[in-house]
Amino acid sequence: MRIIAGRWRGRRLKPPRARDVRPTSDRVREAWMAALGADVEGAVVVDLFAGSGALGLEALSRGASHVTFVDVSRSALRVLRANIELVGAGTVTRVVRADALRYTKRMQREEVDLALADPPYGRGLAGRLLDLYGERPFAGVLWVEHRSRQKLPGCPGLRLRQRVYGDTTLTIAEADA
Numbered sequence: 396m397r398i399i400a401g402r403w404r405g406r407r408l409k410p411p412r413a414r415d416v417r418p419t420s421d422r423v424r425e426a427w428m429a430a431l432g433a434d435v436e437g438a439v440v441v442d443l444f445a446g447s448g449a450l451g452l453e454a455l456s457r458g459a460s461h462v463t464f465v466d467v468s469r470s471a472l473r474v475l476r477a478n479i480e481l482v483g484a485g486t487v488t489r490v491v492r493a494d495a496l497r498y499t500k501r502m503q504r505e506e507v508d509l510a511l512a513d514p515p516y517g518r519g520l521a522g523r524l525l526d527l528y529g530e531r532p533f534a535g536v537l538w539v540e541h542r543s544r545q546k547l548p549g550c551p552g553l554r555l556r557q558r559v560y561g562d563t564t565l566t567i568a569e570a571d572a
Contacts, residue, residue, distance in 0.1 A: 396449055398482070399425045401456030408478045411447045411471050423560050427511075427538065428453050430558060430565070434509065434536070435459050441502065441534065443495040443512040443524070448475040450511045455484055459509075463489045465498045496523060502533035510534035516541065522548050525568055529553050532570035539566045 442451030451462035514520035521541035
Protein backbone atom coordinates (compact mmCIF):
# COMPACT_ATOMS: atom_id res chain seq x y z
CA MET A 396 0.00 0.00 0.00
CA ARG A 397 1.46 3.34 -1.03
CA ILE A 398 0.58 6.96 -1.74
CA ILE A 399 -0.06 7.16 -5.48
CA ALA A 400 0.55 10.84 -6.29
CA GLY A 401 1.23 14.28 -4.89
CA ARG A 402 3.86 15.45 -2.43
CA TRP A 403 4.15 12.03 -0.73
CA ARG A 404 4.08 10.01 -3.95
CA GLY A 405 5.58 6.55 -3.55
CA ARG A 406 5.54 6.62 0.26
CA ARG A 407 4.72 3.17 1.60
CA LEU A 408 2.01 3.02 4.24
CA LYS A 409 1.59 0.47 7.00
CA PRO A 410 -1.27 -1.88 6.14
CA PRO A 411 -4.00 -2.69 8.65
CA ARG A 412 -3.51 -6.01 10.44
CA ALA A 413 -7.12 -6.92 11.12
CA ARG A 414 -8.60 -9.55 8.84
CA ASP A 415 -11.90 -7.72 8.49
CA VAL A 416 -10.22 -4.56 7.13
CA ARG A 417 -10.16 -4.34 3.32
CA PRO A 418 -8.13 -1.37 2.12
CA THR A 419 -9.09 0.34 -1.11
CA SER A 420 -6.84 -1.04 -3.83
CA ASP A 421 -4.17 1.24 -5.28
CA ARG A 422 -5.90 1.04 -8.67
CA VAL A 423 -9.29 2.15 -7.33
CA ARG A 424 -7.74 4.81 -5.08
CA GLU A 425 -5.80 6.20 -8.05
CA ALA A 426 -8.97 6.34 -10.18
CA TRP A 427 -10.91 7.84 -7.26
CA MET A 428 -8.43 10.66 -6.73
CA ALA A 429 -8.12 11.30 -10.47
CA ALA A 430 -11.93 11.62 -10.64
CA LEU A 431 -11.85 14.11 -7.77
CA GLY A 432 -9.22 16.10 -9.64
CA ALA A 433 -9.04 19.75 -8.58
CA ASP A 434 -11.96 19.31 -6.14
CA VAL A 435 -9.53 17.96 -3.55
CA GLU A 436 -7.27 21.04 -3.72
CA GLY A 437 -7.77 23.05 -0.51
CA ALA A 438 -10.71 20.86 0.58
CA VAL A 439 -11.65 20.02 4.15
CA VAL A 440 -12.13 16.25 4.06
CA VAL A 441 -13.52 13.58 6.34
CA ASP A 442 -12.36 9.99 5.82
CA LEU A 443 -15.12 7.78 7.25
CA PHE A 444 -14.31 4.14 8.09
CA ALA A 445 -10.70 5.35 7.73
CA GLY A 446 -8.83 2.11 8.41
CA SER A 447 -5.18 2.74 7.54
CA GLY A 448 -6.00 6.29 6.39
CA ALA A 449 -4.85 5.70 2.83
CA LEU A 450 -7.77 7.65 1.28
CA GLY A 451 -7.40 10.69 3.49
CA LEU A 452 -3.61 10.70 3.25
CA GLU A 453 -3.87 10.47 -0.54
CA ALA A 454 -6.21 13.50 -0.45
CA LEU A 455 -3.70 15.43 1.70
CA SER A 456 -0.86 14.44 -0.62
CA ARG A 457 -2.87 15.92 -3.49
CA GLY A 458 -3.61 19.23 -1.78
CA ALA A 459 -6.48 18.85 0.71
CA SER A 460 -6.09 21.37 3.53
CA HIS A 461 -7.28 19.15 6.40
CA VAL A 462 -8.54 15.60 6.96
CA THR A 463 -10.49 14.20 9.89
CA PHE A 464 -10.15 10.42 10.10
CA VAL A 465 -13.00 8.48 11.72
CA ASP A 466 -12.84 4.82 12.67
CA VAL A 467 -14.05 2.76 15.60
CA SER A 468 -11.31 0.09 15.60
CA ARG A 469 -8.46 0.64 18.05
CA SER A 470 -6.09 -1.49 15.97
CA ALA A 471 -6.93 0.43 12.78
CA LEU A 472 -6.39 3.72 14.59
CA ARG A 473 -2.94 2.59 15.77
CA VAL A 474 -1.96 1.90 12.15
CA LEU A 475 -3.58 5.16 11.03
CA ARG A 476 -1.66 7.23 13.58
CA ALA A 477 1.58 5.52 12.52
CA ASN A 478 0.84 6.40 8.87
CA ILE A 479 0.08 10.02 9.75
CA GLU A 480 3.42 10.20 11.57
CA LEU A 481 5.17 8.45 8.68
CA VAL A 482 4.24 11.24 6.25
CA GLY A 483 4.43 14.06 8.83
CA ALA A 484 0.78 15.09 8.55
CA GLY A 485 0.01 15.58 12.24
CA THR A 486 -0.70 19.30 11.97
CA VAL A 487 -3.33 18.93 9.24
CA THR A 488 -5.17 15.90 10.57
CA ARG A 489 -7.52 14.91 13.35
CA VAL A 490 -8.20 11.32 14.42
CA VAL A 491 -11.57 10.47 15.95
CA ARG A 492 -12.44 7.11 17.48
CA ALA A 493 -16.14 6.82 16.74
CA ASP A 494 -18.74 4.88 14.82
CA ALA A 495 -18.73 6.60 11.42
CA LEU A 496 -22.53 6.55 11.02
CA ARG A 497 -23.07 8.16 14.42
CA TYR A 498 -20.31 10.66 13.77
CA THR A 499 -22.03 11.96 10.62
CA LYS A 500 -25.00 13.01 12.75
CA ARG A 501 -22.75 15.58 14.48
CA MET A 502 -21.19 16.92 11.29
CA GLN A 503 -22.23 20.22 9.74
CA ARG A 504 -22.30 20.52 5.96
CA GLU A 505 -20.56 23.90 6.09
CA GLU A 506 -17.57 22.37 7.88
CA VAL A 507 -16.76 19.60 5.38
CA ASP A 508 -16.30 19.94 1.63
CA LEU A 509 -15.75 16.29 0.86
CA ALA A 510 -16.63 13.04 2.65
CA LEU A 511 -14.85 9.86 1.55
CA ALA A 512 -16.12 6.52 2.81
CA ASP A 513 -14.95 2.96 2.33
CA PRO A 514 -17.17 1.01 4.72
CA PRO A 515 -16.71 -2.72 5.27
CA TYR A 516 -18.45 -4.73 2.58
CA GLY A 517 -21.40 -7.00 3.29
CA ARG A 518 -22.94 -5.06 6.17
CA GLY A 519 -25.17 -2.63 4.30
CA LEU A 520 -23.17 0.33 5.61
CA ALA A 521 -22.83 2.08 2.24
CA GLY A 522 -26.62 2.16 1.87
CA ARG A 523 -27.13 3.33 5.45
CA LEU A 524 -24.56 6.10 4.94
CA LEU A 525 -26.35 7.28 1.78
CA ASP A 526 -29.68 7.24 3.66
CA LEU A 527 -28.17 9.44 6.38
CA TYR A 528 -26.73 11.80 3.78
CA GLY A 529 -30.12 12.01 2.06
CA GLU A 530 -31.82 12.90 5.36
CA ARG A 531 -29.23 15.52 6.30
CA PRO A 532 -26.31 16.21 3.98
CA PHE A 533 -23.25 16.37 6.23
CA ALA A 534 -20.72 17.37 3.54
CA GLY A 535 -20.68 19.15 0.22
CA VAL A 536 -20.17 15.85 -1.62
CA LEU A 537 -20.11 12.24 -0.43
CA TRP A 538 -18.11 9.52 -2.20
CA VAL A 539 -18.82 5.94 -1.08
CA GLU A 540 -17.03 2.77 -2.15
CA HIS A 541 -19.06 -0.44 -2.26
CA ARG A 542 -19.44 -3.71 -4.12
CA SER A 543 -20.81 -3.21 -7.60
CA ARG A 544 -23.60 -5.73 -7.00
CA GLN A 545 -24.76 -4.06 -3.78
CA LYS A 546 -28.27 -2.62 -3.97
CA LEU A 547 -28.46 0.98 -2.76
CA PRO A 548 -31.45 2.91 -1.41
CA GLY A 549 -33.52 5.21 -3.65
CA CYS A 550 -32.06 8.37 -2.10
CA PRO A 551 -34.69 10.99 -3.03
CA GLY A 552 -33.30 14.50 -3.00
CA LEU A 553 -29.82 13.34 -4.01
CA ARG A 554 -28.06 13.46 -7.34
CA LEU A 555 -26.17 10.19 -7.68
CA ARG A 556 -23.44 9.30 -10.12
CA GLN A 557 -21.40 6.11 -10.23
CA ARG A 558 -18.02 4.98 -11.44
CA VAL A 559 -17.54 1.24 -11.79
CA TYR A 560 -14.17 -0.50 -11.51
CA GLY A 561 -14.92 -4.23 -11.86
CA ASP A 562 -16.41 -5.46 -8.58
CA THR A 563 -15.97 -2.02 -6.98
CA THR A 564 -18.23 0.98 -7.48
CA LEU A 565 -17.81 4.53 -6.29
CA THR A 566 -21.12 6.28 -5.73
CA ILE A 567 -20.99 10.07 -5.66
CA ALA A 568 -23.87 11.80 -3.87
CA GLU A 569 -24.75 15.48 -3.84
CA ALA A 570 -27.81 17.02 -2.26
CA ASP A 571 -30.19 18.97 -4.45
CA ALA A 572 -29.83 22.66 -3.75
